[in-house]
Amino acid sequence: MTLGPPEYAAAFVVSVALAWVLTPLMLKLALRRQILDVPDDRKAHVSPVPYLGGVAIVLAFSITVLVAGSLSARTAGVISLAWVLGAAVILAIVGLLDDLRGLNPFLRLAFEIAAGLVVYATDPGISIPGPRWLDIVITVVWVVGVTNAFNLLDNMDGLSAGVATIAGLAFCVIAGLNGQFLVAALSAAVAGCAAGFLRHNFHPAKIYMGDAGSLFLGFLLAALAVRLKLVDAPPSVAVFVPVLVLGVALFDTTLVTPGRSAFRRYEQRHPVKPLNKRDSRPEFSFNGKAHGGLWRTKVTAGRGAQDAYKDVTKAGRTFTRRLDPDREVTDRTGATGSQPAPRGGRSTHAPGSR
Secondary structure, eight states: OOOOHHHHHHHHHHHHHHHHHHHHHHHHHHHHHTOEEOOOTTOSOSSOEEOOHHHHHHHHHHHHHHHHHHTSOOOHHHHHHHHHHHHHHHHHHHHHHHHHTOOOHHHHHHHHHHHHHHHHHHOOOOOOSSOHHHHHHHHHHHHHHHHHHHHHHTTSTTHHHHHHHHHHHHHHHHHHHTTOHHHHHHHHHHHHHHHHHHTTTSSSOSSOOHHHHHHHHHHHHHHHHHHOOOSSSOHHHHTHHHHHHTHHHHHHHHHHHHHHHHHHHHHHHSOOOOOOTTOOSOEEEOOEEETTEEEOOEEEOHHHHHHHHHHHHHHHHHHHHHHOTTSOOBOTTOOBOOOOOOTTSOOOSOTTOO
16 A cells, blocks of 8 residues: 555645544533533633543544555455554543543553553564563553653643644654654544644633543554554664654653652642632742642742842842941831931931020
């Protein structure tokens, strides 16, 4: 099967159009069914935002791939990619159930591990010297890691969908240049469904993709990265290409996960109060996603800032008096400071006064 830029562009455009049209329909359905992300103390948004954006992403990608698959021959590559698509849809369903009802995190992890095994069974793209089980472990860890990286990245409007769009386009170009036509076409479709949804997910977001969309996109990009082959590049270089393409998501996960663990330990030892919007004192807020939302804590620095301000003001008055002893110095409240006595010991009282 030989594909080219026109087919890649068609996959991208069709996927964009479907996601663009389906996302508002899912928004209306979510509002009608009251499938909303309700704000609380651990979330940043102040009004309920509909879910089901991930359903639009899944439908847009699936329809594009199924239509393209029906027009092409059933080769071994097409059949193996069908297995990957089936695993991605199952993960999306798991994510949707987690959005609606909440699932045990270990149950979700079990589905992600099973999806990683499907990726290895269909195409053992990761191969290093040593026992075979080590290749399986690395593949599963990669798939689970990237999948959850996009899930964690979905804590800001447009971030996860934007990164998925860029990564999908990058994989499309790399795969196309190396003659991997199916990988290039699928990457273009992934970028298209993410870009079509992104139109409705810019800040302020009208709809969220939820775990259904983030797990779906993350798993597909992880599977495509495993299948990516660089013909002329040595293995020591080729292995870093997917890492660089997905670097934003991986770096964010690497940075956030240890910080979140440290914060939870700190929070257990030093309980903090939720943010109070009416509190006018200076504060530092640490934001990160947890359990589908945002957690926040506040470190109040009001008293320390006031003390520092008093010290700086006092030092400023002293310095000003030394520069100009005859000048009246007014403090912050408008009170007039006392004037120093003139040289020669003369009285500062007005004539005729005592």
